[in-house]
Amino acid sequence: MKKETMLDYLDKQIDKQLSEFDTAIDWDTRNHTIELMVRLFAENNAGEAIDDSEGISSQEEIIEFEDGILFFNTEKGKQEPNPEDFLAVIPFDGKKGISKAVIDSVLVYLNDVLTDGLDDLLEFLNNPDKEFFELIWDEEEYKNILKQAGTDLEIYLPYPSY
Template sequence: MKKETMLDYLDKELNEKIRDFDTAIDWDTRNHTIEVVVRLFAENKDGETIDDAQGVLSEEEVIEFEDGVIFYNEQKTKQKPDSQDYLAVIPFDGKKGIQQSTIDGFLVYLNEVLIDGQDDLLEFLTNPEKESFELIWDTEQFNKAVEQAEKENNSYLPYPSY
């Protein structure tokens, strides 16, 4: 039987544990990265003009917000991902992969971030005093979620071969 990889496990658990949000996985085999993309949607009932980080204006009825978390191979990723481009940047250990507890803690904490983010996005659209919106990732809270998950399983999930 084929050993479950970090990509298989992440995909399976993401679909089970983050059901209320739109997610996708992008595996870049050349750069040895796995990106988890998350999307939040909110109805723009008042037709507010919203500008994004790139200055693009929108008056769409439904606002879509996208962000991502990237897992990267510390040894082989050609260029370490810029933490300014992602919600979080999480390293893994080459072919050895990543501890299951890291993914488990990641999923628990990501779900919390998305729940809070959805509320913040709705407030942003309805409260004229709120000038901006972004998801907030607290590395300390993430680490606590990983520590909690370590109590249940600390085995490694290997990086997938292709």
């Protein structure tokens, strides 16, 4: 029987914990990273012109906001990814992989972030005084959730072989 990998477990848990949100997984075998991309959608009923982070303006009826969490291999010797490019950057331990508790905690907290984020996105679209929208990842809040994991911190899921 094939041993469950961090990618298998992540995919399975996303289906359980983030089923209300649009998600995708991008496994970059060359750079030994796994990106969990999330998208929020909201109606732009007023047809307001909205500028994205790159200054591109849109008046689309449906606004799509995308962000991601990057799981990266600390043993590959490459420079750590720029945290500004992602909602969160989560390291894992080479072939050893990552603990179940880390994945579970990331997804529990991400669900909270996305739920709050969707409310904030709707407020942004409906409140002309709100100048920008972004998802907020509070590292301390995430670590508090992770502290509650207990013994699951010792159960590791290996990095997938290709």
